[in-house]
Amino acid sequence: MTTTVLQELIDFLCIVKPEHYTRPSQILSRATIGQHVRHSIEMYQCMLSGYEIGTVDYGKRKRDIVIESSPEYAISCLKDIMKGIDKSDKSITLYNNEDHFATTFKRELFYCDEHTIHHLALIRVGINEIGGYQLSESFGVAPSTIKYRQTCAQ
Numbered sequence: 440m441t442t443t444v445l446q447e448l449i450d451f452l453c454i455v456k457p458e459h460y461t462r463p464s465q466i467l468s469r470a471t472i473g474q475h476v477r478h479s480i481e482m483y484q485c486m487l488s489g490y491e492i493g494t495v496d497y498g499k500r501k502r503d504i505v506i507e508s509s510p511e512y513a514i515s516c517l518k519d520i521m522k523g524i525d526k527s528d529k530s531i532t533l534y535n536n537e538d539h540f541a542t543t544f545k546r547e548l549f550y551c552d553e554h555t556i557h558h559l560a561l562i563r564v565g566i567n568e569i570g571g572y573q574l575s576e577s578f579g580v581a582p583s584t585i586k587y588r589q590t591c592a593q
Contacts, residue, residue: 441524444552445483445517447578448476448559452510452517454572460510464565472565473507479555480506480513483520486547490526495547496534524548556581 452460455472463469481500489495506513528545560579566572 441548441552442521444555444559445521447575448479448555449514449517451559451562451574451578452476452514455510455566457510459566459569461508462569464568466568467561467565470565471507472562473510473513475558475562475565476510476513477503477507479551479558480516480520482551482554483524484516486544486551487520487523489531490529490544493530494532494534495542498535553581 460473460476461471463471467475478500481502482497485497485500486495506516526544528543531542531544531547533540533542533547556579563574563579566574
């Protein structure tokens with residue numbers, strides 16, 4: 440699922456105009472599409488950087504403004520993530536403020552995928568506000584919803 444989600448985002452970044460990528464959206468509480476992309480990318484980056492040491496703390500993301508201002512740089516980051524996700528599963532400790540939880544790499548990868556799909560749905564709303572873009576029907580839709588819709592259509 441990860442490569443599909445990330446490829447959908449890459450495909451979108453290949454067509455979005457830079458001025459639309461950085462434009463504050465009224466419907467998204469003045470957030471930009473680039474900020475949603477940055478947030479999604481940094482979740483994966485944070486998870487991947489914690490793989491070796493076995494700890495992840497999503498609250499300690501970099502918040503790299505270049506990702507939210509440059510679709511080309513965001514694409515580069517996504518391609519790096521795609522190269523880095525083919526890892527064996529292992530136990531990881533997830534930190535959240537003072538709490539910590541036992542989890543696994545594959546579970547956190549799934550979390551990042553689902554979290555990104557949620558942000559793709561928000562990006563869809565923001566891009567619809569701008570208009571002029573044709574997104575795939577699966578953009579921002581969970582695989583379980585796609586499967587359910589296919590079942591209903593039969």
